Amino acid sequence: MHNFPNARSVAAEHLVLEQLGKSFGAVDVIPSLSLAVRKGEMVAFLGPSGCGKTTTLRMIAGLISPTRGRITVGGRDITHLPSHERDMGLVFQSYALFPHMTVLRNVAFGLEMRNVPKPEVRARALRALEVVQLSHLADRKPRDLSGGQQQRVALARALVIEPSILLLDEPLSNLDAKLRDEMRVQIRALQQASGITAVFVTHDQVEALSMCDRIVVMKEGHIEQFGTPTEIYEHPASPFVSSFVGRTNRLRGTSDSRGVITVAGQQIRAATAEAQGPVEIMMRPHRMRLAPAATDRNVPDATPVQGQNSLRGVLERLTFIGDLVQYHIRVGDAEVMVEEATRRDQGAPCAGTPVDLTWQASDTLVFPAAAS
Amino acid sequence: MDTEKTSWAMRILVFILFLYLLAPVLLVFPMSFSGDQVLRFPPTSWSTRWYSALLENRGMMRAFWTSLGLATIVTALSLVIAIPAAWTMTRLRFPGRDFLFNLFTAPLLLPTIVLGLAILIVFASMGLLATTQGLVIAHLVVTLPYALRVLAVSLGTQNLECEEAARTLGARPLVVFFRVTLPMMMPGIVAATALCFLVSFDEVVITLFLTGPRISTLPVELYNYVYNRADPLVAAASVLLILLTLAVIMIVERTMGLGRTFVR
Numbered sequence: 001m002h003n004f005p006n007a008r009s010v011a012a013e014h015l016v017l018e019q020l021g022k023s024f025g026a027v028d029v030i031p032s033l034s035l036a037v038r039k040g041e042m043v044a045f046l047g048p049s050g051c052g053k054t055t056t057l058r059m060i061a062g063l064i065s066p067t068r069g070r071i072t073v074g075g076r077d078i079t080h081l082p083s084h085e086r087d088m089g090l091v092f093q094s095y096a097l098f099p100h101m102t103v104l105r106n107v108a109f110g111l112e113m114r115n116v117p118k119p120e121v122r123a124r125a126l127r128a129l130e131v132v133q134l135s136h137l138a139d140r141k142p143r144d145l146s147g148g149q150q151q152r153v154a155l156a157r158a159l160v161i162e163p164s165i166l167l168l169d170e171p172l173s174n175l176d177a178k179l180r181d182e183m184r185v186q187i188r189a190l191q192q193a194s195g196i197t198a199v200f201v202t203h204d205q206v207e208a209l210s211m212c213d214r215i216v217v218m219k220e221g222h223i224e225q226f227g228t229p230t231e232i233y234e235h236p237a238s239p240f241v242s243s244f245v246g247r248t249n250r251l252r253g254t255s256d257s258r259g260v261i262t263v264a265g266q267q268i269r270a271a272t273a274e275a276q277g278p279v280e281i282m283m284r285p286h287r288m289r290l291a292p293a294a295t296d297r298n299v300p301d302a303t304p305v306q307g308q309n310s311l312r313g314v315l316e317r318l319t320f321i322g323d324l325v326q327y328h329i330r331v332g333d334a335e336v337m338v339e340e341a342t343r344r345d346q347g348a349p350c351a352g353t354p355v356d357l358t359w360q361a362s363d364t365l366v367f368p369a370a371a372s
Numbered sequence: 373m374d375t376e377k378t379s380w381a382m383r384i385l386v387f388i389l390f391l392y393l394l395a396p397v398l399l400v401f402p403m404s405f406s407g408d409q410v411l412r413f414p415p416t417s418w419s420t421r422w423y424s425a426l427l428e429n430r431g432m433m434r435a436f437w438t439s440l441g442l443a444t445i446v447t448a449l450s451l452v453i454a455i456p457a458a459w460t461m462t463r464l465r466f467p468g469r470d471f472l473f474n475l476f477t478a479p480l481l482l483p484t485i486v487l488g489l490a491i492l493i494v495f496a497s498m499g500l501l502a503t504t505q506g507l508v509i510a511h512l513v514v515t516l517p518y519a520l521r522v523l524a525v526s527l528g529t530q531n532l533e534c535e536e537a538a539r540t541l542g543a544r545p546l547v548v549f550f551r552v553t554l555p556m557m558m559p560g561i562v563a564a565t566a567l568c569f570l571v572s573f574d575e576v577v578i579t580l581f582l583t584g585p586r587i588s589t590l591p592v593e594l595y596n597y598v599y600n601r602a603d604p605l606v607a608a609a610s611v612l613l614i615l616l617t618l619a620v621i622m623i624v625e626r627t628m629g630l631g632r633t634f635v636r
């Protein structure tokens with residue numbers, strides 16, 4: 001599944017951002033961002049719209065100059081190097097192919113700029129087109145290609161110059177779902193085959209989780225968490241990360257000194273209880289189970305299974321979405337969602353009946369409640 | 373039924389409108405083949421004598437070549453000045469940019485007669501009246517705003533990311549301009565060329581102030597001709613001018629059509 005960094009592959013830091021900042025006029029879009037990308041790894045910039053992903057990427061590419069901070073590649077300071085001397089391949093969301101050139105000339109452009117001899121330019125451009133399986137369209141104009149084909153031309157154009165870093169700005173967002181899946185696999189395969197260091201901007205968590213070695217989760221211009229897909233998913237550093245990556249339930253409660261959390265008048269435990277006072281607890285919907293309420297009492301049995309949490313609520317409605325059934329349960333004044341795989345023999349509880357929710361205490365995340 | 377009716381009414385209305393607008397242009401064609409001594413409609417006899425008379429009229433022919441040369445020079449200069457100017461105004465941010473752009477294109481809004489008088493006063497003191505340089509400069513005042521507008525629109529609608537892509541691929545700024553920006557603004561350049569050429573070739577009001585016995589343009593010469601006489605020679609000249617204009621427009625249509633194939 002995911003590529004865990006093993007002893008051999010923990011390579012040297014390649015692209016390093018040091019307290020990088022950008023202001024547009026009075027607006028501080030990126031206050032201060034520090035980050036080290038290792039050689040040969042693919043890192044995702046993941047975050048909601050407007051959080052500064054593109055701005056950061058454009059600073060790395062040299063298309064806009066940072067207000068503060070430093071960018072180094074392989075130890076060399078490139079902060080003030082003009083973009084045509086940076087040796088980076090950039091794939092734009094709009095692809096930005098040259099409309100007046102054929103596909104082949106588009107791909108050849110970067111090689112021509114590097115004064116590669118003419119016959120070699122043609123050979124290498126054709127080879128790059130072969131890699132993306134487009135050599136039969138070499139003489140077409142970009143406007144005569146489909147979105148997916150244009151996307152692959154853009155990729156070939158960026159890769160043919162063998163840049164030190166490949167930058168991709170939401171390269172898949174203009175493709176339909178099926179093509180997106182194919183391109184995900186293809187881009188990742190190309191990146192791993194060439195061993196190129198890559199930065200992949202996206203606001204799609206599935207892309208980030210499935211394609212990248214590590215993920216930078218960004219929010220409002222700063223880094224919320226930097227880690228492997230598993231770390232980000234299993235050990236989110238903040239409620240924001242938890243709710244942005246994957247689906248999650250958020251409940252408010254109060255934690256006491258023994259680590260017992262009171263939620264809607266009922267008591268649960270978490271694996272770790274760092275916080276005291278008002279807390280926010282989070283659970284993944286598919287890690288929870290649903291059962292008809294065992295007794296008529298308002299509160300579940302006082303002697304729960306060790307390490308297991310349980311909450312009583314009322315089933316409000318359920319949504320059938322093919323592979324999954326989503327149950328929406330009211331617990332106090334909060335709503336909790338539980339996801340279960342569809343089973344045929346399932347006697348589903350009816351809406352309006354009391355139910356018990358159960359899940360492992362170790363699957364419970366606790367964060368100090370936000371001030372707001 | 374109802375839509376059918378309105379659409380017929382609409383068609384007739386449009387037909388009448390076009391007839392009204394084009395009547396003078398259409399009337400010129402039969403009149404140019406008149407065999408009469410004076411302009412009248414319908415002509416009482418037919419001939420091509422006025423076409424011969426036009427081609428043998430040395431003053432008229434000299435004015436035609438002057439106009440052609442003038443329009444060519446003015447068009448070339450307009451492009452050479454307006455392309456970098458439009459680039460500066462659309463790609464760079466500097467204080468006073470909008471003011472400068474408005475200043476450049478202001479002559480579009482001024483009555484030409486005012487412009488002509490102003491130019492007359494300035495040129496008189498500089499000895500530029502009835503000179504080729506004077507005419508070139510005066511026509512530039514009229515054509516530059518058109519060229520600048522058309523080219524600025526062309527540059528403004530370009531995908532900036534194409535230029536950025538070229539930069540990241542290793543193209544220096546000048547290379548980006550010649551290999552990406554300029555080819556991508558080709559339709560705008562063709563349109564600006566046609567516009568400048570026609571505007572210069574057609575310009576009367578300002579030119580009237582600046583021409584004399586030594587140098588004159590075709591429109592001015594025709595104006596003077598009609599002032600003194602009323603024979604169908606001007607009709608023949610008009611037909612030729614209409615055909616020239618049509619030719620230019622068709623060239624533009626062809627290249628713009630091709631341009632659309634090349635770009636986007």
Ligand SMILES: Nc1ncnc2c1ncn2[C@@H]1O[C@H](COP(=O)(O)OP(=O)(O)OP(=O)(O)O)[C@@H](O)[C@H]1O
Nearest residue numbers: 024027029047048049050051052053054055056203
């Ligand atoms: N040239 C600019 N001038 C002023 N503000 C800008 C400029 N470019 C970006 N911004 C602002 O900076 C913030 C971050 O923009 P950016 O394009 O980096 O977001 P993003 O994370 O790429 O979002 P998206 O997912 O929508 O592409 C936004 O609030 C945006 O309005």
Ligand SMILES: [Mg+2]
Nearest residue numbers: 053054055169
């Ligand atoms: Mg963006």
